[in-house]
Amino acid sequence: MTTIIDCVGVEKSFKGKVAVKGLTFQIDKGEVVALLGPNGAGKSTTIQMLLGLLEPSAGRITISGKHPNMKAVRERTGVMLQEVRLLDTVTVKEILQLVRGYYPRPLSIEQLTKLTGLDENSLNMRTEKLTGGQKQRVSFALALAGNPDMLFLDEPTAGMDAIARKKFWKSIGELAERGTTIIFTTHYLEEVEVAATRVLMINHGELMEDETPAMMKKKLARQRITFTTNEPQHPGFFQEAGVLDVHVDGKKVIVFTENPDSILKILYTLNLEMSDVTITKGTVEDAYNQLTNRREVS
Numbered sequence: 001m002t003t004i005i006d007c008v009g010v011e012k013s014f015k016g017k018v019a020v021k022g023l024t025f026q027i028d029k030g031e032v033v034a035l036l037g038p039n040g041a042g043k044s045t046t047i048q049m050l051l052g053l054l055e056p057s058a059g060r061i062t063i064s065g066k067h068p069n070m071k072a073v074r075e076r077t078g079v080m081l082q083e084v085r086l087l088d089t090v091t092v093k094e095i096l097q098l099v100r101g102y103y104p105r106p107l108s109i110e111q112l113t114k115l116t117g118l119d120e121n122s123l124n125m126r127t128e129k130l131t132g133g134q135k136q137r138v139s140f141a142l143a144l145a146g147n148p149d150m151l152f153l154d155e156p157t158a159g160m161d162a163i164a165r166k167k168f169w170k171s172i173g174e175l176a177e178r179g180t181t182i183i184f185t186t187h188y189l190e191e192v193e194v195a196a197t198r199v200l201m202i203n204h205g206e207l208m209e210d211e212t213p214a215m216m217k218k219k220l221a222r223q224r225i226t227f228t229t230n231e232p233q234h235p236g237f238f239q240e241a242g243v244l245d246v247h248v249d250g251k252k253v254i255v256f257t258e259n260p261d262s263i264l265k266i267l268y269t270l271n272l273e274m275s276d277v278t279i280t281k282g283t284v285e286d287a288y289n290q291l292t293n294r295r296e297v298s
């Protein structure tokens, strides 16, 4: 594995207020990394430091051994930041051509439209006439214009409709298959399951977890056994070892456990009438909520 991003003991304070604390991680070529954390956790600040737009107050960031704002690094980097600002009075095609011109080996306009879903009609539109969704596509096309081998995406799908988001992650998948290294933030946790190979979880500016989405789910997510019964308060639901929590709502019971198979066997031995039995696997969202709640409480 080739390390591309090396972040060692990175800190950032704004007027004495700490936004990022002692971040240390390495990212290898081809990884698709989700940077997760609640509002204000320090994700955007971290991305801006990785891009060389903000200088760390302490610590060191190198990209393939170089400072992030060196030309050789910027030429290989594509960026979508939260706020989309485009030059006015030019057409989409003109702005794409302009930006392509900065790079030694840009993608063609055809490749860009294919990856981003921009159509002929929007290529000829002036940027100030674009809808929010079209602006997002242009912003994505601008990020890809230089044929980057590293992509930084800060909440790239915020404000996209469901179809646009699907198309976006399909293209990200294609880029990942070609070996593009991708770092993104999102508040849509299902996107983490679809796209990420690794999750870096940040809270209060500190790195809390560094693992795959599957590990995160396995380690943290509780699974649910849901059923309906005439005896929802039966002590057996509450007392079995391996039962983490029980919610009762009328006749409906939800048993939370990490081991649904063995708990289900035990529930059947109680000889109750149980119907509508379902097992729901934990999601990254559940895992994330548990993790955040746990940290807030502790």
Ligand SMILES: Nc1ncnc2c1ncn2[C@@H]1O[C@H](COP(=O)(O)OP(=O)(O)OP(=O)(O)O)[C@@H](O)[C@H]1O
Pocket: 014, 018, 019, 037, 038, 039, 040, 041, 042, 043, 044, 045, 046
């Ligand atoms: N330019 C700035 N000046 C002062 N404080 C800042 C600045 N940028 C960020 N902060 C503060 O640093 C902390 C981390 O902010 P950051 O934007 O990195 O969080 P985030 O995880 O990206 O949040 P969100 O999910 O809301 O985008 C917050 O307390 C924020 O108010």
